[in-house]
Amino acid sequence: MFNTKELNEVFDALDVIAEAGGSVYKDKRIDMADLPVLIDVAVQAKKFLDAVDGFNVAVKEAKDLDSSEQMEMVNRFFQVAKKYNDARK
Numbered sequence: 841m842f843n844t845k846e847l848n849e850v851f852d853a854l855d856v857i858a859e860a861g862g863s864v865y866k867d868k869r870i871d872m873a874d875l876p877v878l879i880d881v882a883v884q885a886k887k888f889l890d891a892v893d894g895f896n897v898a899v900k901e902a903k904d905l906d907s908s909e910q911m912e913m914v915n916r917f918f919q920v921a922k923k924y925n926d927a928r929k
């Protein structure tokens with residue numbers, strides 16, 4: 841049986857990317873003003889390592905979700921989209 845540990849780590853990384861990406865591209869360009877955001881992403885590098893480490897397990901977890909876990913993952917997906925949209929405001 842699988843849980844959603846590795847999947848959640850993937851979503852944790854996507855959260856960071858969505859938030860930073862939305863913020864950086866808000867003005868349609870990357871410049872020095874975006875540096876603090878990019879540094880913040882770099883500081884959270886461990887989340888990316890965690891997401892990559894065990895990604896093959898995350899795929900197996902995705903194929904083995906029960907209905908409540910499916911809802912949890914759908915919810916996390918929409919959270920990523922929301923973070924991106926909010927960061928662009």
Ligand SMILES: [Ca+2]
Pocket residue numbers: 863864865866867868869870871873874
């Ligand atoms: Ca920018």
Ligand SMILES: [Ca+2]
Pocket residue numbers: 845846849889890891892893894895
């Ligand atoms: Ca992982």
